[in-house]
Amino acid sequence: MKARVTVTLKTGILDPQGKAIEGALKSLGVDGIASVRQGKVFDIELPGADKTKVEAALKDAADKLLANTVIENYAIEVVG
Amino acid sequence: MKSAVLVFPGINRERDMARTLKLVSGHEPTMVWHAETSLPKGTDLVVLPGGFSYGDYLRCGAIAARSPVMDAVRKFADDGGLVLGVCNGFQILCESGLLPGILMRNARLKFICHDVHLRVERSDTPFTRGYNAGQVIRVPVAHGEGNYAADAETIKRLDGDGRVLYRYCSASGEVGDTHNINGAAQSIAGIVNERGNVLGMMPHPENHVEDIMGCTDGRGLFAGLAAHLERAA
Numbered sequence: 001m002k003a004r005v006t007v008t009l010k011t012g013i014l015d016p017q018g019k020a021i022e023g024a025l026k027s028l029g030v031d032g033i034a035s036v037r038q039g040k041v042f043d044i045e046l047p048g049a050d051k052t053k054v055e056a057a058l059k060d061a062a063d064k065l066l067a068n069t070v071i072e073n074y075a076i077e078v079v080g
Numbered sequence: 081m082k083s084a085v086l087v088f089p090g091i092n093r094e095r096d097m098a099r100t101l102k103l104v105s106g107h108e109p110t111m112v113w114h115a116e117t118s119l120p121k122g123t124d125l126v127v128l129p130g131g132f133s134y135g136d137y138l139r140c141g142a143i144a145a146r147s148p149v150m151d152a153v154r155k156f157a158d159d160g161g162l163v164l165g166v167c168n169g170f171q172i173l174c175e176s177g178l179l180p181g182i183l184m185r186n187a188r189l190k191f192i193c194h195d196v197h198l199r200v201e202r203s204d205t206p207f208t209r210g211y212n213a214g215q216v217i218r219v220p221v222a223h224g225e226g227n228y229a230a231d232a233e234t235i236k237r238l239d240g241d242g243r244v245l246y247r248y249c250s251a252s253g254e255v256g257d258t259h260n261i262n263g264a265a266q267s268i269a270g271i272v273n274e275r276g277n278v279l280g281m282m283p284h285p286e287n288h289v290e291d292i293m294g295c296t297d298g299r300g301l302f303a304g305l306a307a308h309l310e311r312a313a
Binding site for chain 1 (some may be wrong): 136139142143146175180181182184185186187188189229230231263
């Protein structure tokens with residue numbers, strides 16, 4: 001199965017990288033951008049076919065390594 | 081003093097650290113590769129040096145924090161052993177859960193590489209007994225992610241329990257936004273765990289220990305550790 005884990009900064013955590021990108025977009029003249037926050041996307045392939053087990057493995061991966069839950073949230077999406 | 085310096089792939093300050101430990105304590109440290117599952121017998125100080133473990137991939141220190149040797153370090157710390165993490169070592173300690181919080185990207189996004197002043201907040205710990213409380217020392221920093229952050233409750237506890245041992249300050253010891261080089265919460269440069277046996281700090285005291293370096297202010301930290309361990313032995 002294929003899955004995507006998206007890691008984002010929690011609300012209220014300062015994101016200087018996002019701010020810098022936001023500033024760059026503004027200076028490029030890209031209109032209509034209110035704010036930017038940067039995150040990470042992990043595309044993961046798993047040999048198993050059992051969706052429950054796959055989700056459990058992904059949760060384990062996110063909790064143990066992919067995200068630092070002090071400052072980050074994650075979302076798991078099994079794409080089939 | 082029987083110290084062990086951990087070596088992770090991508091670490092580049094381990095020799096500076098080993099040289100300083102030898103210079104100040106007279107004892108050669110053992111270099112311990114990250115894949116080891118135990119520490120040398122009789123180790124009384126574990127040091128996590130600075131550098132760029134795993135190229136700072138994922139998050140600074142995140143991958144090193146999950147390496148086999150860290151289980152041994154966790155057990156060593158649980159038994160009361162002294163652990164010192166400098167720069168990337170501090171980041172690894174935070175990522176491993178041995179210290180609370182995290183080091184975020186510097187507030188002004190720049191890699192900062194120059195001398196800073198630190199105020200030693202108290203002198204009654206193994207990591208600060210070589211100094212006087214309130215003393216200002218000058219040591220170098222070299223980091224892009226040194227902006228210490230934690231939830232408000234943790235910061236309050238660190239402050240209230242006297243677990244902040246080093247803060248960024250001016251040459252005369254004033255703490256404030258102007259002297260807070262990287263935007264760290266409460267100008268935090270170094271903290272200890274609840275038990276007080278694990279210190280993480282961003283600056284590099286090991287790089288100010290000999291006259292040829294232009295300053296020897298970092299020596300007190302290591303001399304204090306050596307004195308503490310000699311007395312305990």
